[in-house]
Amino acid sequence: MTAAQIRFTSLLRREVSRFLKIKRQTIGAPLLETFLYISVFGAALGSRIDELNGIDYVVFIIPGLIMMAWAINAFTNNSSSILQQKFQRAIDDQLSSPASPLELLLAFSFGGFLRGMIVATLTFSAASVLVDVPVEHPLILVAALFLTGFFFAQLGVLIGVRAEQFDDVSFAQTFVLQPLIFLGGVFYSASLLPEPFQTLTQFNPVYYMIGLVRYGFLDYSEVNVALSLALLTAATLLLTAFNHRLFARGYRLRA
């Protein structure tokens, strides 16, 4: 391994070991939360709801729940990890090392990305035992989930770097992220919404992410798949480039 590879794997190992050491909180809790959603909305309420566009209600909500688990865990992990290390000043150990801004950014990003992937995979595996979850377009599904996961991982890095107190992180999560995800159509089809909510939903970027993931699983989509995928790719690249600029400038990391 080259020195750069050793640096990157060490930075990433630190991020992964952090969430694995507190896995009850970082993996157990989100898994339970997802299952509560499936139980309440799928099993309890779902039995009273007819099929949505020919799909069982519980099956209809599972793709959105998987996407939501990946997104929220990627975001939360990275924002908390970075802020915590800034608080303890432990991050100075990484910042005074020869690691490049890109190595630092990618290691911090992939920490949350991998946590989201673990929670999403476990959710999918367990849901598959309970109900039959089809995978109609595996390539689109993998691309959509990876891009969404990486986008939220980057967003978590951005908020973690900008944040000065834990309130900043929970504000972003509670007042921005959760509403966007919940109103993006995890639990319903936007076509059922009355106006102006149906039109407003079209301005929510998460709506397109859920649309893509649902298409990958169920071959059902309310969004333009190719266009959504292209826009999601562009947004992810832009955000990564923006974060890279912040790391290169040392924004709120180096005095």
Place this chain on the structure above:
Amino acid sequence: MALQITDLVKRYPTGTEALRSVSLDIEAGQFFGLLGPNGAGKSTLIHCATGLAQPTSGTIRVFGHDAIEHYEEARLAVGLAPQELNLDWFLTLEETLDYHGGYFGMPKRDRRERSKELLEAFSLTAKKDDRTRTLSGGMKRRLILARALMHRPRLLILDEPTAGVDVELRLELWHYVQRINAEGTTILLTTHYLEEAEQLCSQIAFINDGQIVAKGTSAQLASDYGVGTLEDAYLELVGRKELSRARVGEVAP
């Protein structure tokens, strides 16, 4: 030259000028002391040399490598034991050293051997699997020094390493850093304990209000200020000569 700082200026966005055109040369092999009151710019200077702060202007070269343009080589040559006990709470002692070695590109086998050696040298082996937050203050201090030495830096920067440690540990640290200095490691030490600087440092600089105001051996500095001891020279620097030990016991008129 181990560290060559030329016309270094650090101005924070608030407008505070922490360093005002500082120039300082530290030769390879020296044990160099940087003394000054709180807020004089010691830590800012150290942070600029280690990449934790970005200079507004001026240059810093570590063993000839520009600290900005060639930060990779420059940072490889520096080990920093900061003033704050900035350990990662999630890691064990052994992991702390192992990850640090990894951040500096050390291969696995080398990391394993080096961390074993340092844990032994700092009497931390029995605690190696404990999380860092369970350590006493003195042990944290030792671990921070071990971490700074992990990647075998040629320049070791110690920012107030003995603040708040007991006599025994202070002497232990003195012996250790003196030994590695004798083995060839250049050392830059900041401290508020003047006897520590006198005992250890071959060269001392006074920094005040973001500027280097005097430099030399302990005896030279005392003679520059026309006093008998380094402590009195320091008191002259900060304008508090009435606090001189020579006057302790004098009854105020």
